[in-house]
Structures are given as structure tokens and as C-alpha cells.
Amino acid sequence: MVLVVGSGAGGATLARELAIRGIDVTVIERGPYVKDSDAFLCYEDPGDVDILRTNCVGGSTLVAAGNAVRVLEDTLRGYGVDIGGDLDAIEAELNVGELPESHTGTGTAMIMEAAESLGLRVRRMPKFIDPAKCRPCGKCSFGCPRAAKWSARRFLDEALEHGAVLIEETEARNVIVRNGSVSGLETSRGDFQDETVVLAAGAIETPRILMRAGIDAGNGLFMDTFVTVGGILEGIGFCDEVQMNALIELDGFILSPHFSTLLFPGEERNVLGIMVKIADERSGRVEADRVVKHHTARDVSLLSGGTAIAGSILVGAGVRADTLRSTVPRGAHPGGTASMGEVVDENLETSIEGLFVADASVLPEAPGAPPILTIMALARRLARHIALIL
Numbered sequence: 001m002v003l004v005v006g007s008g009a010g011g012a013t014l015a016r017e018l019a020i021r022g023i024d025v026t027v028i029e030r031g032p033y034v035k036d037s038d039a040f041l042c043y044e045d046p047g048d049v050d051i052l053r054t055n056c057v058g059g060s061t062l063v064a065a066g067n068a069v070r071v072l073e074d075t076l077r078g079y080g081v082d083i084g085g086d087l088d089a090i091e092a093e094l095n096v097g098e099l100p101e102s103h104t105g106t107g108t109a110m111i112m113e114a115a116e117s118l119g120l121r122v123r124r125m126p127k128f129i130d131p132a133k134c135r136p137c138g139k140c141s142f143g144c145p146r147a148a149k150w151s152a153r154r155f156l157d158e159a160l161e162h163g164a165v166l167i168e169e170t171e172a173r174n175v176i177v178r179n180g181s182v183s184g185l186e187t188s189r190g191d192f193q194d195e196t197v198v199l200a201a202g203a204i205e206t207p208r209i210l211m212r213a214g215i216d217a218g219n220g221l222f223m224d225t226f227v228t229v230g231g232i233l234e235g236i237g238f239c240d241e242v243q244m245n246a247l248i249e250l251d252g253f254i255l256s257p258h259f260s261t262l263l264f265p266g267e268e269r270n271v272l273g274i275m276v277k278i279a280d281e282r283s284g285r286v287e288a289d290r291v292v293k294h295h296t297a298r299d300v301s302l303l304s305g306g307t308a309i310a311g312s313i314l315v316g317a318g319v320r321a322d323t324l325r326s327t328v329p330r331g332a333h334p335g336g337t338a339s340m341g342e343v344v345d346e347n348l349e350t351s352i353e354g355l356f357v358a359d360a361s362v363l364p365e366a367p368g369a370p371p372i373l374t375i376m377a378l379a380r381r382l383a384r385h386i387a388l389i390l
Contacts, residue, residue, distance in 0.1 A: 002018055002023060002026075002194065002197075003194045004026070004200060005027075005198065005199045005200060005201045005206075006027075006205075006206075007152060007166070008059025008202065008359065009061050009152050009359075009375040010359040010379045011027060011029075011201075011359070012027075012152035012155040013376045013379035013383075014198060015027050015164050016155040016162070016164075017383030018383050018387065020158075022162075025159060025164040027159070027166045027167065029056075029169070029170065030170065030171050031055035031056035031057060031168065032057065033153075033166075034056050036062055036145070036149075036151065036153075037145040038143060039058075042056035042062075047290070048292070049292070049331060050329075050330040051332075052330065057153055058152045059152055060202075061372060062143050062152075063140075064140070064149075065141060065244040065370070066128050067126070067369070067370040068091065068126045068128045068372070068373055069125075069126065069370050070373055070374070071370070072365065076374075081378070083381060086376075086378075086381055087373055087374070096128050097126060098126060100131055103245065104241075104242075105136060105241030105242065106237070107238030107241055107317075114313045115248055117316060118312060120309075121249070122247070124245065124246055125247045129150075136240060138259060167187075170188050172185055174186040174209070174212050175209060175213040175355060176191065177213060177214075181195065181354050182197045182352050182353065183195060198356040198358050198386075199356070199359070199361075203337045203359060203360045206359055206361045207343075215338075215351060218337050220282035220285070220342070221282060221284030221286055221291070221293060221334060222279075222280050222281065222284065222366035223335075224278070224334075224369070225278050225295065225329050226275050226330060227307060227327050227330070228260035228263065228274070228275050228326065229276060230259075230271050230314070230325065231272065231319035232267065232323040233270060233317070233318050233319045233320070234270050236271070236272050239268045243257065245257060249369075252279055252302045253279065253305075254275075254277050254369055255274050255306060255313070256274065257275075258274060258275035259273050262327045272314060274313060274314060276309075278302040278368055279302075280366050281296045281298060283296050303329065333367065334360060335363040335366065336360075336361070336364070337361045338350075340364050341364060343362075344356070348378065356386070358378065358379045362378065
């Protein structure tokens, strides 16, 4: 049997791939099983550093914007890890592609036109959203009310159909180690015995479990820092559009149409906004009881430059310049806290035999864009490795 801690993009993909191969899998999940539309109720308290995370079956994929970007493919190849074929397979299975023009709202179209007039290259964001089910409502980051967006819970449900076991609302506390090898897991519902344990609890909780096992983890935290820049454009109704439905890729950061309730409370229907997301440096760390993140001079420079460009685009789209404002920096995709080459090897195994990691913790640098596809590809690759050694 294989014990998998966490049911997000990595954990659910791994569980499905192993279960399909006839391998016994038990998934330990700290959060509850909720409807897609209730996922917003499971957001974690931001604590010391505001990083968007959810605590539920399917993890943060339930509140992701459905963005399907290939990231860090060349970087990982430098570590001897080729995920190209896995990415191709995932894109095909999830029907990744651009949404039809019928799903491009007025605000997004105005942003795209204004950006192009400034000489910027704009493309539509590839999505794992079924356009036949999608009725643009702006609620992607709250949980899709029509289940039009793929989430890791679909893979987990498939794993369960193939015999996997899900134990929800259960906290994984400690790895049980004997003679340098893993032999089980201590949880809030008792001990589970097994010689293969995969941690996929996310880049905040996974390193904490590793640290309690005596592994030097938690360093090098990145979080794809982002801000949303916005201003007033009367009656635009941008809040109801498919979010992040276009992509502008620049050196060190991306821009994408994005609505934030934090910008103008009470003026939601009159706000047009753009997200500025940077590939921040690994200048943070996870500790037993807190998260620490410092932004470097490079990070600040990228945010400032991206904010200036976003402001110019918004003004070009008709936003009143005197209303422009920005949210505080927040984190979207934490990772790096059990990095490949530092904490895990090319097969995602730690120094404790039989203990693996399959989430964004293993990424060696910030992608600066949604890493869901890359995490899934790494989990598929790990499933093949585990199947060979069992």
C-alpha cells in the first residue's frame, strides 16, 4: 500500500495513477469533501504571510482560475527530469485550450486591445474549463458553481472508483521511521503502517512534516507574489467575467485580467483590473509555527515595473487614471520548500528511504505562473517510478 498525504494536484494525480495500476492507495486529507461551489469556505487563514490556500479535498485546484500553463519544463530537464510527454498527455486529457470568443467579456477584450496598442504581445490563456458547461460568472476563485472547471477532485474520485481509500478531515502528524526507512504515518486518527509514504500536503505543510522527521526542509520559499491593479470604469461588469482569460508574458512577470474584491468594496461592478504576478526569489522559509517571506530588491523592481505597465493598459482601456490603486502583495503558488537537488532527488525521494514528495515543494524555482500542470506531470512520473520499485 502507498500512503498519500494531501489530495491536491499532486496527491490526487498520483493516487489515480497508482490505483489504475492496481496498487493499494490510501489518501489522508486534512480537509473535508465539499461541493465545488462551497470551496471558498475552505480558504486558510492567511496568518503571517497572505498566501492563497484552501483546506479541502482537491486542495487549491477547486479555487484556481483554470489556467493551464506549461512552466519550468526546461528547468526540470536540467535536473534530469523530462516531463514533456506527461504534459502532453495531461493537456490532451483535460482538453486544455483557449475558451471561445463567446467567453471573452467586454472588460477582458478592452484590456487585450489596449495592451496590443502599446505593442505588447497578448494571447488568450489556455484553460482546463469546459466551455459547454461554463457560464461566465467571475466565481472561479470561489469554486465553480457548474463544475465546468477541472479540479483534482475528479482524479481523486476516479482513484476511489479503482479501489483507493480516502480518509478526510484527518491530520498527518509525523512520519514513522525505522532504520532510515519510512514505515508509516502518525495521524489524528491513529497510525498507518506502510513502507511508501508520499507527502503532497502543499509547500507549507509538507516541509513541516519533513522537519519533524529530521529533514532540513522549509527553506527557499517562493510564492509567485502578485498584486491586482485596478481602477474605476463605470458599468463595466468585469466582476462577472471569466478571470485571467488573457495572458501577457514579460521578463520575470506576467499580466492577466483579474478582478479583486479588495480594490473598491461596494463598487464591484465598476472595477477593471489586471494581475501582476512575478517569479519571486526564494527568500522565504517555513518554520514550525510561522511562515517568513521577504521580498528582495529584484522582487520589488518587478512588481513596480509590472504595476506601471498594468496602469498604462488600464488607462488605455478607459479607466480613470485618478482612481488607480493596487492591492498589497500576496502569494498564489507557494513552493520550493523541499526543492529538487536539495531535499529530494530526481525521483522526488528524500533521504529517508520510501519517503517521497509530490507537490510544489519540490520545484527548484518560482514559475511566475500557475504550476498545476507541472505538478501533475511530476506526479505521473513519480507514479511510474513507485510502480516499478514496489
